Amino acid sequence: MRRFSELYWQLDGTTSTTEKVAALKDYFAAVPPEDAACGLTVLCGAKQLRAVPLKLLREWAAEAAGLPLWLLEECYAHVGDLAETLALVLPETFSAEPQAGEQPAADSFSLSQCLAETVRGLKGRSDAAKRKVVEATWRRLAPRERIVWHKLLTGGCRVGVSRTLVARALSELSGLEPAVIAERMMAASIETAEDFQQLISPEPTAADGLRPYPFFLASPLEAEPEALGEVADWLAEWKWDGMRAEIVRRAAGVTIWSRGEERMTDAFPEIVAAAEQLPPGTVLDGELLAARPDCLLPFAMLSRRASRKRVNKKLLADIPAVFVAYDLLEAAGADLRAQPLSQRRHQLLDLLPVAFDRPPEPRGGGASSADCPESEGQLFHSPLVVGRSWEELRQLRAEARRRGVEGLMLKRVGSPYAHGRPRGDWWKWKIEPLEIDAVLHYAQAGHGRRAGLHTDYTLGVWDGDELVTVAKAYSGLSDKELIEVDKIIRATTVQRHGPVRVVEPTLVFQLAFENVSRSTRHKSGIAVRFPRIQRWRRDKQPRDAATLADLEALLTQAAGRAHHEGTKDTKKSSS
Amino acid sequence: MPDLLTVTPNGLFCATGNFYIDPWRRVPRAVITHAHADHARPGSDRYLCAASGKHVLRTRMGSTAVIDTLRYGEPTTINGVTVSLHPAGHLLGAAQVRVSHRGETWVVTGDYKLQADSTCEPFEPVRCNVFVTESTFGLPVYRWPDPAAVAAEINAWWQANAAAGRTSVLLAYALGKAQRLAALLEPTIGPIYAHGAVMKLVEAYRASGVRLPAIDRVPPRSRRVGGGKGLVIAPPSAAGTSWLNRFGETATAMASGWMLLRGVRRRRALAKGFILSDHVDYPDLMRAVELSGAGRVLVTHGFSDVVARLLRERGLAADVLQTRFVGESTPDDTDSDDDEAGP
Numbered sequence: 001m002r003r004f005s006e007l008y009w010q011l012d013g014t015t016s017t018t019e020k021v022a023a024l025k026d027y028f029a030a031v032p033p034e035d036a037a038c039g040l041t042v043l044c045g046a047k048q049l050r051a052v053p054l055k056l057l058r059e060w061a062a063e064a065a066g067l068p069l070w071l072l073e074e075c076y077a078h079v080g081d082l083a084e085t086l087a088l089v090l091p092e093t094f095s096a097e098p099q100a101g102e103q104p105a106a107d108s109f110s111l112s113q114c115l116a117e118t119v120r121g122l123k124g125r126s127d128a129a130k131r132k133v134v135e136a137t138w139r140r141l142a143p144r145e146r147i148v149w150h151k152l153l154t155g156g157c158r159v160g161v162s163r164t165l166v167a168r169a170l171s172e173l174s175g176l177e178p179a180v181i182a183e184r185m186m187a188a189s190i191e192t193a194e195d196f197q198q199l200i201s202p203e204p205t206a207a208d209g210l211r212p213y214p215f216f217l218a219s220p221l222e223a224e225p226e227a228l229g230e231v232a233d234w235l236a237e238w239k240w241d242g243m244r245a246e247i248v249r250r251a252a253g254v255t256i257w258s259r260g261e262e263r264m265t266d267a268f269p270e271i272v273a274a275a276e277q278l279p280p281g282t283v284l285d286g287e288l289l290a291a292r293p294d295c296l297l298p299f300a301m302l303s304r305r306a307s308r309k310r311v312n313k314k315l316l317a318d319i320p321a322v323f324v325a326y327d328l329l330e331a332a333g334a335d336l337r338a339q340p341l342s343q344r345r346h347q348l349l350d351l352l353p354v355a356f357d358r359p360p361e362p363r364g365g366g367a368s369s370a371d372c373p374e375s376e377g378q379l380f381h382s383p384l385v386v387g388r389s390w391e392e393l394r395q396l397r398a399e400a401r402r403r404g405v406e407g408l409m410l411k412r413v414g415s416p417y418a419h420g421r422p423r424g425d426w427w428k429w430k431i432e433p434l435e436i437d438a439v440l441h442y443a444q445a446g447h448g449r450r451a452g453l454h455t456d457y458t459l460g461v462w463d464g465d466e467l468v469t470v471a472k473a474y475s476g477l478s479d480k481e482l483i484e485v486d487k488i489i490r491a492t493t494v495q496r497h498g499p500v501r502v503v504e505p506t507l508v509f510q511l512a513f514e515n516v517s518r519s520t521r522h523k524s525g526i527a528v529r530f531p532r533i534q535r536w537r538r539d540k541q542p543r544d545a546a547t548l549a550d551l552e553a554l555l556t557q558a559a560g561r562a563h564h565e566g567t568k569d570t571k572k573s574s575s
Numbered sequence: 576m577p578d579l580l581t582v583t584p585n586g587l588f589c590a591t592g593n594f595y596i597d598p599w600r601r602v603p604r605a606v607i608t609h610a611h612a613d614h615a616r617p618g619s620d621r622y623l624c625a626a627s628g629k630h631v632l633r634t635r636m637g638s639t640a641v642i643d644t645l646r647y648g649e650p651t652t653i654n655g656v657t658v659s660l661h662p663a664g665h666l667l668g669a670a671q672v673r674v675s676h677r678g679e680t681w682v683v684t685g686d687y688k689l690q691a692d693s694t695c696e697p698f699e700p701v702r703c704n705v706f707v708t709e710s711t712f713g714l715p716v717y718r719w720p721d722p723a724a725v726a727a728e729i730n731a732w733w734q735a736n737a738a739a740g741r742t743s744v745l746l747a748y749a750l751g752k753a754q755r756l757a758a759l760l761e762p763t764i765g766p767i768y769a770h771g772a773v774m775k776l777v778e779a780y781r782a783s784g785v786r787l788p789a790i791d792r793v794p795p796r797s798r799r800v801g802g803g804k805g806l807v808i809a810p811p812s813a814a815g816t817s818w819l820n821r822f823g824e825t826a827t828a829m830a831s832g833w834m835l836l837r838g839v840r841r842r843r844a845l846a847k848g849f850i851l852s853d854h855v856d857y858p859d860l861m862r863a864v865e866l867s868g869a870g871r872v873l874v875t876h877g878f879s880d881v882v883a884r885l886l887r888e889r890g891l892a893a894d895v896l897q898t899r900f901v902g903e904s905t906p907d908d909t910d911s912d913d914d915e916a917g918p
Contacts, residue, residue: 012837012841013847065715067715068885068888071714071715071881074714074881075714075715075716078714078716078878079716079836079838080838084836084837085716088715088716088717088718089715089716092718447838450838450842451837451838451839451842452836452838452839479842
């Protein structure tokens with residue numbers, strides 16, 4: 001536990017990836033393989049068990065610290081991290097002697113042992129028994145170790161390292177390619193000492209045959225497309241509002257990888273079944289979409305599918321998925337990435353049917369199925385959006401919101417499939433978001449880097465003289481503005497409900513979002529998709545902010561759109 | 576009987592004595608607890624401060640300000656009200672103001688700490704009926720480590736940077752913290768430099784008789800001052816400015832009570848934070864309240880509502896006193912005491 005806690009604080013104390021990798025490598029080299037496996041699982045953010053209810057943990061800690069519970073809650077609201085709060089208020093050393101049978105504090109308390117005895121071992125035990133273990137562990141650990149242990153105990157141990165960094169460290173340790181390590185890490189869960197030894201073994205393993213290629217990511221187009229030169233040098237496609245994914249079909253089977261390099265294979269069995277029909281040695285880059293034969297379904301439904309480890313028949317029927325391929329990276333086992341896009345696309349067209357039987361037409365609120373995938377099959381290629389001039393493409397892009405897509409992708413005809421996000425060949429030309437000015441109504445302190453600062457905002461619009469909430473938004477302000485806004489929030493608080501402050505309506509923010517729909521989530525009866533704060537409108541008075549009528553007008557404009565209909569449909573069918 | 580001290584638009588006011596304590600507007604007569612910008616504002620007709628704080632206050636209020644002084648513990652009478660100043664331990668010349676009239680005694684702490692600090696007089700508990708206390712760090716999460724241990728940590732950090740040829744940049748409030756830190760540094764490690772805003776106050780401290788190690792002003796347009804072995808004390812507002820470019824490769828750390836929180840350290844993108852504050856932590860705040868013997872406590876800047884509630888639960892008459900003092904302010908202020916910082 002001491003060694004893992006040290007690693008945690010080393011990783012926390014640096015922003016340098018080189019130093020992080022070095023710290024990880026040292027850790028994995030120093031600890032026994034069973035601890036390495038445990039550490040790896042925690043570092044990679046595996047879903048953790050909440051061994052003790054937070055409420056009880058707070059009560060026990062308050063009592064141990066001799067504080068009333070409300071004071072502990074105030075501390076938590078200020079610190080923004082429960083594990084840290086508890087460690088900061090607990091006595092540094094407990095005056096009580098270790099009770100009979102308790103282990104004395106020692107280095108020998110390994111991570112695997114600690115997890116087994118004080119976290120997983122608590123499952124199913126009585127609250128009194130849990131409390132005994134918790135108090136004994138407090139006595140055993142130093143304050144800094146307690147923070148890390150609290151995080152393990154409450155299932156919230158997230159460390160500032162990516163899987164890529166962990167893979168790099170293990171690669172340095174083992175001499176294997178990072179991609180091989182990453183693939184093996186994703187292919188199987190690493191739980192035991194044997195798992196870990198397999199992971200860094202030079203011998204090939206079963207998982208090695210399903211390795212994906214790194215994704216080529218497009219950059220946002222900030223200038224006008226005319227700056228890109230001749231329109232004839234570019235291919236345009238719709239930017240689908242789904243999940244980017246790679247399908248790897250090799251002799252060993254089929255794997256679906258997310259952009260975060262997580263396996264999504266189990267969540268999309270119908271896609272896997274379809275991909276099994278592809279010739280071995282085929283890799284596709286594309287977009288997963290939730291779609292019925294007659295319409296595209298909203299993104300939220302796709303995430304419901306993707307979040308399941310196993311999908312049942314009902315979910316498969318309610319939310320069918322399709323895969324629309326943008327690119328072909330491997331055919332007949334040959335890596336095509338160096339070829340120009342036009343050639344890759346040519347082969348893709350031979351492999352898969354087009355997602356639409358004719359170029360999509362704007363739908364004027366009708367239920368035309370023209371721009372929806374065919375009812376038959378799960379794998380398609382993404383059609384080109386053809387414009388003879390940038391102006392024509394600009395007009396097509398303007399239809400994006402009505403079509404339920406995010407805008408256009410522009411790819412240079414001759415571009416190879418690069419990795420990472422090199423600028424120049426691939427651009428995403430997204431539609432401008434919708435915008436309103438909204439008033440800050442509630443604020444709450446943030447967590448992590450924003451702990452102690454009121455950075456979670458709930459915004460409202462005017463319904464007569466009353467503010468009705470419409471969205472919760474976090475990002476968009478600079479650190480400096482966040483600090484300034486925090487001060488105003490503190491000074492204009494009129495009421496407090498626990499950590500939530502009700503503030504006087506004085507702050508106006510420009511809120512951007514992609515879409516509007518009816519919802520019971522907010523008091524306004526309207527929910528906005530992907531809300532974010534664009535800027536602080538210091539020039540506006542709260543009275544000048546948007547009204548509920550303004551939002552209703554946006555809703556009317558949006559009515560009949562694919563997304564909105566999809567939502568209604570599903571509600572009907574699932575109720 | 577009306578309160579001896581009340582909050583008015585001009586500041587904390589003693590109506591009977593017709594004087595203000597740390598007023599935030601210009602007034603005829605201002606009693607000053609200490610020279611930080613939120614407590615000492617220029618423009619009043621007459622100031623009264625502790626004798627040892629005169630040089631520092633002069634630096635802040637300008638050469639034309641009229642400054643009267645009192646030795647610690649020496650009483651004076653203002654319009655029939657007895658006033659005396661007592662060490663607050665916050666910084667050089669910082670005072671608690673004792674105000675006494677017709678058998679009732681109030682003590683206004685200003686900012687204070689109970690920890691050891693070789694650059695100022697130690698806090699002196701003063702018995703009173705009403706204790707007006709700050710609460711900048713008035714949450715139980717704030718418990719300061721031993722300053723000697725923090726000093727050892729700072730020197731070890733400096734030593735490691737010097738060995739690697741990196742200049743150490745230590746961010747700290749220009750007045751008080753900077754001088755306290757300077758006194759904690761181990762001058763054999765390398766040369767010590769100070770930002771102009773810090774240097775001015777180093778000189779005021781020296782003029783007041785405080786012993787500090789040799790500190791040089793940062794020479795203009797220099798590169799790698801001290802050959803990468805030096806340590807530069809600068810106000811927090813210097814962080815991220817081009818002023819720091821002149822030092823070549825640097826390691827930056829900050830010394831503040833807020834450094835206790837991981838979130839604050841991360842937000843400021845500081846790899847290193849030293850927990851050192853000139854304010855009382857929670858246990859010392861509770862101790863100071865007890866030592867005052869006061870039955871009534873008024874809590875100002877900081878976690879005032881929390882501390883007042885807690886004291887009420889412990890059987891004291893406690894309330895929040897709304898003032899415009901900011902103490903060590905929020906965790907994110909670059910410097911509450913920064914109005915004249917700048918290269």
